[in-house]
Amino acid sequence: MKNQGQFSSKLQELLGPQGVVTDPSRLARYCADWSGDLAGIPLAVARPADTAGVAAVLRLCAGEGVPVVPQGGHTGLVGGAVPSPSGNELVLSLERLDRVRSVDPVNFSMVAEAGCVLETLHCVAQEHDLLLPLSLGAKGSCQIGGNIATNAGGVNVLRYGMARDLVLGLEVVLPDGRIWNGLRSLRKNNTGYDLKQLFIGSEGTLGVVTAAVLKLFPRPTQVQTVMLGLDSVSAAMGLYAAARRDLSDLLSAFELMPRGCIDLTLRAIPGLRDPLPTPAPVYVLMEASACGLVDLAELTERFLARRMELGGILDGIVATSQAQAADFWRIREGLVEAQHRHGRHLRTDVSVPISCLPGFLEQADAELARHLPAALPVVYGHVGDGNIHYNLLPPKGLPEAEVHALLEQGEALIFALVDRFGGSISAEHGIGRVKREPFEQRLSAEDRDLLRALRSGIDPHNRMSPGRLFA
């Protein structure tokens, strides 16, 4: 174990007193993430103010052999940015790199530092009448550097893609402390390997993202939010395919919720109303957005009129105000809180090809009813991305040890089914430490060799977020 005091002094020399957290009351914030599943003890917490400071910290750590865990807004769900309990890892917080370096409205791009809070960037884009489409529940806390390092998804993936699709360029500090300047703002560039792809989604294992050039879009000036009740998941799938065509890919969200989710939310969150007069087996929360001269309200109305005639849709309401649209979204977002209130439960984040969703859901329901009838499935997701949160709530009053066993069995059953459908055990949240074991179990020899070749090629001394992702 390093001498903590000595190491902190060296950090202070590099970064000044603002650059190192030593006050025990302030340290707790850097020891855990939102999942709360894991918490650790840092050797020290460094808070450099700029890229040169990050580089200095990484050079120091390289010289001293200290492992480094880069950290953003602590909103991860897989323990990737949480220090290990060993007390030998430096937490490198990017929170002070919070400048928007530039906005280019004609190039539809901005250059932002890693520590910028996502919602702040939304505001900056909006000031220029532009949209940064990356958006997720954690937007008020998560930082763009962490979003990029974990290839964040969120509610607009259907239309605008994941974080990877929104990055034009990156500035990265490499494990040895050198700065890689890939801060290009080009739409097209075919000169050699696209090195920025390496760092996007690498979960802090290959280097530290310090700044990024982000793609922006015209800001939508029209939004149509619709809550629909349908008779089946298959009807929802048909509606999705039809909406892509008929709305000419102006669809920006398409969320599926079986009735059970609505019931759970209504019971847990006071003040929410049943969204439709008559209960339906399956609900879809659909949103389309547009800017300029398109008449989106008229388009949506014609689309829905046509689909209602074709059957499968039992009822539907188009939000006529922002308040009503927000009420619809509160049901979807209240689901997360409703599950939290239930206490410990299984949270998954799987995906399958979109065409496999009905079969996957049907089989998962059947197998869980057969093998784990005590667990209550709570299932919802982004149909347009094939991304489903297939969660399980244990029965109330079950002893802790039995809850643990139940959730473990449930996860194994769901993941095995995901495998059968060619799916992913982590569509958005990543691997970190929490999902490392099931991830490694699923690697082919070729996967493993390629992953290792990259990691050891770029971080030969295994100093960046060691033990995360894979061994």
Place this chain on the structure above:
Amino acid sequence: MKNQGQFSSKLQELLGPQGVVTDPSRLARYCADWSGDLAGIPLAVARPADTAGVAAVLRLCAGEGVPVVPQGGHTGLVGGAVPSPSGNELVLSLERLDRVRSVDPVNFSMVAEAGCVLETLHCVAQEHDLLLPLSLGAKGSCQIGGNIATNAGGVNVLRYGMARDLVLGLEVVLPDGRIWNGLRSLRKNNTGYDLKQLFIGSEGTLGVVTAAVLKLFPRPTQVQTVMLGLDSVSAAMGLYAAARRDLSDLLSAFELMPRGCIDLTLRAIPGLRDPLPTPAPVYVLMEASACGLVDLAELTERFLARRMELGGILDGIVATSQAQAADFWRIREGLVEAQHRHGRHLRTDVSVPISCLPGFLEQADAELARHLPAALPVVYGHVGDGNIHYNLLPPKGLPEAEVHALLEQGEALIFALVDRFGGSISAEHGIGRVKREPFEQRLSAEDRDLLRALRSGIDPHNRMSPGRLFA
């Protein structure tokens, strides 16, 4: 030098007589690409029929120490897939891997083998009322494996992205002959590094793409093609930004051509007509496309009416038939042929941030007029991608050696200006052998180390397309 006969016999044992080209009259096709700049001599030409055959060839080459150059439809422009003149490289043609393995209309995806001709895939998608948006002039010959290995661009990048953006999964044979199965058809998957990104755009240096899962889209049922005359490049830039907003990102092409290009094409290609009654300094060929319930004709009309009022647009014609739209495109495409007829000339494929285009063009025109007044600039490109073909025609009758010197000076001048604007010396065509020198000159130490770490990590014996991209 290998014993050619012995090696060919071993190949024939693996692949059968169909799998090896020996007939000298058939060999020529495998020795050059469309650029015609480079031609080489293969040790042998292998044409395996499936992925297992590709793997067998790569295992043989690994055992025998034979370098391998994967080859698609010979439509590259930088000599990347052309064998070296040394006669010691195996050309590995993917042309017999030409099956469409499956189409999934609900997942909006298809699985195609590397040797499928791009236009064939367009037809297959269309049979399912779907669109594979990757499209380029070479579509009748180029193969999807080559498109992916070179991260092809083309005419729809503005709306749908490069080849990279259209790949959901890949099957790749690694340099040692093992098959990496990354053939996933998921929209979202955050399990570890996104390994497929490595191979996209790697120009045959890291492995051989044998099949891919491609993203499909609803097929556009409405297209509006407009030719506009404007008073300046700046007016064209303003029009571009306005079109993105007002047409709600339904814009699919936005091509810029100064008047000189129109004159050149009209002179060279018989049967073409001046597109507008009165000549204008700058022309824009704009296309928007949509499907479903949007009324694109009405939308385009309202957009143009509003922009005409604001000034900058001198004249414009909306194509009222497919034939008229095709005529507009023939002017744009005829430009390439017009330059070819001129004989040897400088062809560049640069990009700058979109907002820098007017400044870049102004300075390039000024510097060329000052330093190389004899050369005639032919400048056009995809404004929406910041991708400009800044080409130079030498004066007629100039001796060959002087032509060479003139074009070399012109390229150096243009590339230096690209550097000043933070641009790319190759937006689409790639590096191959032709652009290797200027590419390597522009690499930072960090770039070089990262590129080398990847290449030597995955192809430690430097057997895949050696000498291409970088040393």
